Amino acid sequence: MNSKHIVFATFGSLGDLHPYIAIALELKRRGHRPLIATFDGLREAVGAAGIEFTAMRPGMDELGDRLAVMQRLLEPWRGPEYLVRGMFMPRVRESYDDLLRAAGGADLLITHPLAFAGPLIAEQRGMRWVSTLLSPLSLFSAIDPPLFAAAPWLQYVRKFGVAPYRLMFGLARLKVRQWEKPLYRLRAELGLPPARGIAQLEGQYSPLLNLALFSRVLASPQADWPEQTVLCGFPRYDSPPADAGTQAELDAFFAAGDPPIVFGLGSSAVLIAGDFWHEAIEAAQRLKRRAILLTGAPPESLGAVPPTVKVFQYLPYSAVFPRTAAVVHSGGIGTLAQALAAGRPQLIVPVAFDQPDNARRAAQLGVALTVPFKKATADAMTEALEMLLASPDYAARARAIGEQVGREDGARNACDELERVMR
Numbered sequence: 001m002n003s004k005h006i007v008f009a010t011f012g013s014l015g016d017l018h019p020y021i022a023i024a025l026e027l028k029r030r031g032h033r034p035l036i037a038t039f040d041g042l043r044e045a046v047g048a049a050g051i052e053f054t055a056m057r058p059g060m061d062e063l064g065d066r067l068a069v070m071q072r073l074l075e076p077w078r079g080p081e082y083l084v085r086g087m088f089m090p091r092v093r094e095s096y097d098d099l100l101r102a103a104g105g106a107d108l109l110i111t112h113p114l115a116f117a118g119p120l121i122a123e124q125r126g127m128r129w130v131s132t133l134l135s136p137l138s139l140f141s142a143i144d145p146p147l148f149a150a151a152p153w154l155q156y157v158r159k160f161g162v163a164p165y166r167l168m169f170g171l172a173r174l175k176v177r178q179w180e181k182p183l184y185r186l187r188a189e190l191g192l193p194p195a196r197g198i199a200q201l202e203g204q205y206s207p208l209l210n211l212a213l214f215s216r217v218l219a220s221p222q223a224d225w226p227e228q229t230v231l232c233g234f235p236r237y238d239s240p241p242a243d244a245g246t247q248a249e250l251d252a253f254f255a256a257g258d259p260p261i262v263f264g265l266g267s268s269a270v271l272i273a274g275d276f277w278h279e280a281i282e283a284a285q286r287l288k289r290r291a292i293l294l295t296g297a298p299p300e301s302l303g304a305v306p307p308t309v310k311v312f313q314y315l316p317y318s319a320v321f322p323r324t325a326a327v328v329h330s331g332g333i334g335t336l337a338q339a340l341a342a343g344r345p346q347l348i349v350p351v352a353f354d355q356p357d358n359a360r361r362a363a364q365l366g367v368a369l370t371v372p373f374k375k376a377t378a379d380a381m382t383e384a385l386e387m388l389l390a391s392p393d394y395a396a397r398a399r400a401i402g403e404q405v406g407r408e409d410g411a412r413n414a415c416d417e418l419e420r421v422m423r
Contacts, residue, residue: 007103008036010112014267015334019213022235022411024051037102048240054102057094070271074352076149085179092182113204131206135333135354136219142166143222146357176200209421211414218361230417233408234337238316253310259325260290266332269351270296282378331355343402345394347384349376366397
């Protein structure tokens, strides 16, 4: 088909960016012109992939100190409210202005659930608009209910069917609607009619196409999913390869002994790691296992470590996970996609948002055990890892799931759907 200009609007961590880079690269390969609008702090990550970039406010700097922001965000009860009511809704007009400029002349607009300005622009300008979601939690299914970080006890009412979840979702609607008042004021200012739904719930879904960008191994389509939802599989993308020196250092460590355990906390939870790395080292020492730590900070910041432990600030997961004995991570959907594809057993230490639900689904697959992040002590991680590494069932199941996920091509499937709607 003829070349099209396609704009992606997304906010979040690398896990909220990499799937769109994967899709944008496939669109570019097909002759289209993709552009990603997101935080200004992600400019380098987008540019390194060779994708056109534009900044969309709010800027990371104006949100405040990153550590303080992350501490508030990752509170199970108040974090979601702070994310929507404290970070994005007060700045939705700025997001709208930036995205409106970026989308001028575009043939298609694609939105992340936090890009609240996107549906307004599509409605106002009559643009073709496709919505996306990255994890099963975002579908708020009462038939396949998620595990919420703020209400883990809800998992015990599953035996009563969908009624408790429908009731809970109804109560949640009353609360989250109050968070969206700036968005409603902007709609009125733009001359748009009152919203027909809540932007964080049904309002996030396009009537044209809603792409579920995760694997069928995590969740299968349900009757209460939006009718226009297409399950694509993971669109996996990883950061550019490590520099030659770092790669040589990594290869030498792998060659020096048995496969290590790798410990990582994604690109967000690393900011609140606290004593986690020291607990991880202690767990590896008790297990008499080598370890790789991906700390998000210069290796020297951790101080002296045993010779059986190697510390890196960051490495592409696809270059590390397949070569390890087990992967310990916080359960972000991007990290989980790479860990599943690697076919290695996992210990997931979820913090907040979709991570507890992602962890639960991985555990149900028989490839993972879970320990809440706040309880991820050396004792707890040693016990869980000992169980994972001693059981051939976890390894066999992880390999089987890895082969299944590896056969998926979420980026290609998503692009097929996007080209269909652009025809």
